[in-house]
Amino acid sequence: MNGGHPAGPLARFLAWGTVFYLLLPITIVIPVSLTDQRYLSLPQEGLSLQHYARLLGSEAWLSAIGQSLWIALGATAVSVVAGTLCAIGCWRIGRRSSELVRVLMLLPLIIPSIVYAIGLYRWFGWLDLLDRLLGVTLAHGVTGIPYVVITVSTALAAFDPRLEQAARGMGASLGQTLRWVILPRIMPGILSGAIFAFIHSWDELVMVLFIASRQVVTLPRKIWDGINENLDPTMAAVAVLLILFTVLLLALDGAVRSRAGR
Amino acid sequence: MSAATREAPLAPRAGKGTGHALELRALSKRYGAFTAVDAVSLRVERGQFLTLLGPSGSGKTTILMAIAGFVAPSEGAVLLDGRDITALPPERRAFGMVFQGYALFPHMTVAENVAFPLRVRRLSRAEREAKVRAALDLVQLDRFADRRPAQLSGGQQQRVALARALVFDPDLLLLDEPLSALDKKLRAELQEELKALHRRVGRTFVNVTHDQEEALSLSDQVAILNHGRLVQMGAPAALYERPRTRFVADFLGTSNFLRGTVQEAGDPGLALQAGGTRLLQAGADLPPGSPVLLSLRPEKIALLGEAERAANEVAGTIAAWAYLGAGYSLTVRTADLGALRVALPAWRAPIAPSEGLPVRLGWAADAAVPVLEDADAA
Ligand SMILES: Nc1ncnc2c1ncn2[C@@H]1O[C@H](COP(=O)(O)OP(=O)(O)O)[C@@H](O)[C@H]1O
Numbered sequence: 001m002n003g004g005h006p007a008g009p010l011a012r013f014l015a016w017g018t019v020f021y022l023l024l025p026i027t028i029v030i031p032v033s034l035t036d037q038r039y040l041s042l043p044q045e046g047l048s049l050q051h052y053a054r055l056l057g058s059e060a061w062l063s064a065i066g067q068s069l070w071i072a073l074g075a076t077a078v079s080v081v082a083g084t085l086c087a088i089g090c091w092r093i094g095r096r097s098s099e100l101v102r103v104l105m106l107l108p109l110i111i112p113s114i115v116y117a118i119g120l121y122r123w124f125g126w127l128d129l130l131d132r133l134l135g136v137t138l139a140h141g142v143t144g145i146p147y148v149v150i151t152v153s154t155a156l157a158a159f160d161p162r163l164e165q166a167a168r169g170m171g172a173s174l175g176q177t178l179r180w181v182i183l184p185r186i187m188p189g190i191l192s193g194a195i196f197a198f199i200h201s202w203d204e205l206v207m208v209l210f211i212a213s214r215q216v217v218t219l220p221r222k223i224w225d226g227i228n229e230n231l232d233p234t235m236a237a238v239a240v241l242l243i244l245f246t247v248l249l250l251a252l253d254g255a256v257r258s259r260a261g262r
Numbered sequence: 263m264s265a266a267t268r269e270a271p272l273a274p275r276a277g278k279g280t281g282h283a284l285e286l287r288a289l290s291k292r293y294g295a296f297t298a299v300d301a302v303s304l305r306v307e308r309g310q311f312l313t314l315l316g317p318s319g320s321g322k323t324t325i326l327m328a329i330a331g332f333v334a335p336s337e338g339a340v341l342l343d344g345r346d347i348t349a350l351p352p353e354r355r356a357f358g359m360v361f362q363g364y365a366l367f368p369h370m371t372v373a374e375n376v377a378f379p380l381r382v383r384r385l386s387r388a389e390r391e392a393k394v395r396a397a398l399d400l401v402q403l404d405r406f407a408d409r410r411p412a413q414l415s416g417g418q419q420q421r422v423a424l425a426r427a428l429v430f431d432p433d434l435l436l437l438d439e440p441l442s443a444l445d446k447k448l449r450a451e452l453q454e455e456l457k458a459l460h461r462r463v464g465r466t467f468v469n470v471t472h473d474q475e476e477a478l479s480l481s482d483q484v485a486i487l488n489h490g491r492l493v494q495m496g497a498p499a500a501l502y503e504r505p506r507t508r509f510v511a512d513f514l515g516t517s518n519f520l521r522g523t524v525q526e527a528g529d530p531g532l533a534l535q536a537g538g539t540r541l542l543q544a545g546a547d548l549p550p551g552s553p554v555l556l557s558l559r560p561e562k563i564a565l566l567g568e569a570e571r572a573a574n575e576v577a578g579t580i581a582a583w584a585y586l587g588a589g590y591s592l593t594v595r596t597a598d599l600g601a602l603r604v605a606l607p608a609w610r611a612p613i614a615p616s617e618g619l620p621v622r623l624g625w626a627a628d629a630a631v632p633v634l635e636d637a638d639a640a
């Protein structure tokens with residue numbers, strides 16, 4: 001904020017305290033991943049990269065990373081296409097009814113994911129989608145839609161509707177207007193939504209616990225199993241990589257937004 | 263339209279008569295119980311420059327959008343060269359349009375903006391480039407082809423919008439307040455350019471404005487709108503000199519309004535009684551006893567010297583005055599006719615205005631025009 005009063009010492013203390021509190025669990029993971037011990041603990045005598053090496057040499061971990069990656073990419077594609085079309089449709093209609101559609105699309109975000117997962121379990125049982133890559137991809141893709149709807153709707157709110165009129169007035173069909181005018185203008189919103197949808201799938205656990213068991217083991221699922229079964233420090237190494245990857249994606253999102261802002 | 267005219271879009275056309283004629287038949291648009299446009303009928307001949315003039319909210323944009331196809335009329339029809347196009351979607355009409363605020367595509371360069379309608383029509387790259395260059399030449403922006411709209415001034419953006427609207431040889435060019443976002447000096451400059459452009463391309467233009475000066479200086483025909491109704495349409499001079507209603511006289515320029523009652527209808531004209539003053543009014547034929555409303559322009563009233571006589575004379579005192587450079591604007595209080603606005607050329611003015619100064623005003627029998635009250639005109 002420019003020109004306002006600077007924050008007082010108490011406010012500063014609270015702000016930094018909150019940040020510290022939020023980041024504390026993350027900061028503990030990093031030293032643990034560098035432990036020289038064979039179990040989940042802080043380093044005793046020195047730092048070691050042995051658990052990172054173990055991770056990269058482990059068939060099971062690499063397979064989990066690969067599965068998570070493919071699922072997240074597929075789910076992102078589903079979320080982006082469905083979410084973008086929904087947002088554009090609502091924007092074009094612009095009535096009360098479209099407001100309702102938008103609220104409905106946000107439901108997966110509002111409903112506790114465990115409730116959603118129970119419902120999914122029933123449906124996927126009937127549809128024979130349990131414990132299959134396609135099933136998890138669809139589940140993540142659908143629940144990722146709200147992120148895309150939100151970011152694309154925000155981008156559309158800033159879109160000048162006269163640009164669409166101008167394009168159509170010059171003879172452009174709906175498809176041409178979409179491709180050449182609307183999509184380029186809202187692309188930052190779509191990218192932003194895609195990144196969030198990707199992250200959503202990448203670290204989703206609750207639904208996977210319900211709808212997958214042996215065939216499909218995503219990275220969060222593998223970590224979960226690892227914690228329950230043995231306290232292998234490799235998990236801390238995985239967690240650190242997960243954090244780095246997520247931070248990278250968020251930085252990418254920030255870059256997209258700042259470019260769009262210019 | 264012949265193939266030949268399609269191929270040479272921006273070549274000067276042989277005078278007027280090469281554009282298209284537009285007709286509105288009893289066009290109405292209602293939003294719920296509110297009538298934004300009320301049974302407007304008008305006709306624009308080929309190659310003419312029509313301006314829709316009216317205060318804000320009078321339905322100008324709605325009419326233009328109905329012509330472009332963005333607003334579906336509640337009733338009535340839009341005809342192009344006698345063909346009913348009311349049901350045609352906007353992309354099938356493809357009239358060139360300059361929007362309020364221009365609506366340039368911010369993510370495209372100037373050249374890409376202008377090329378857009380050509381890209382839509384799948385013209386070859388070579389053809390596209392040639393036409394874009396010709397269009398940018400036309401509006402003198404050839405040096406700015408690679409800039410983005412945000413890097414241009416308001417006047418330059420306005421010209422890009424014009425080039426984009428003209429490049430695909432539209433049947434009709436629609437302009438929604440194309441100059442209103444510009445400052446006064448630039449506006450005057452672009453008014454002249456727009457007029458020259460219209461003459462050069464010979465297309466039919468429909469312009470919307472709330473600026474009466476712009477309407478008078480640009481148009482072949484002006485349609486005056488109020489509350490969604492067409493009040494009067496005609497050539498600028500005809501509208502200014504012979505307003506049909508009080509609203510037209512008031513909106514187009516300024517006007518004094520005099521009320522009187524017909525005493526006798528004689529040979530030079532009507533003799534009217536307005537309070538204790540007798541007025542002589544040419545050119546109207548009304549029975550004695552009828553009430554009459556006259557519109558009298560400030561510049562048609564003269565200050566009379568000692569010995570000067572006029573068909574109509576009234577004495578008063580200056581209540582207020584303002585120096586405007588080219589002239590003075592006086593407000594003269596009279597006993598019978600109320601306050602009268604008088605425009606006095608400043609160069610060799612017969613008096614030095616001051617408050618309370620007694621003056622004698624005079625005007626000819628044909629200086630004023632009888633007008634209708636707007637409620638009676640409806
Ligand atoms: N979509 C709409 N819904 C309801 N009322 C509208 C709509 N569009 C225009 N109007 C109303 O119609 C009237 C005429 O609007 P408009 O044609 O934009 O006027 P102008 O361009 O002369 O200022 C205004 O009172 C406006 O509020």
Ligand SMILES: [Mg+2]
Binds near residue numbers: 323
């Ligand atoms: Mg308007």
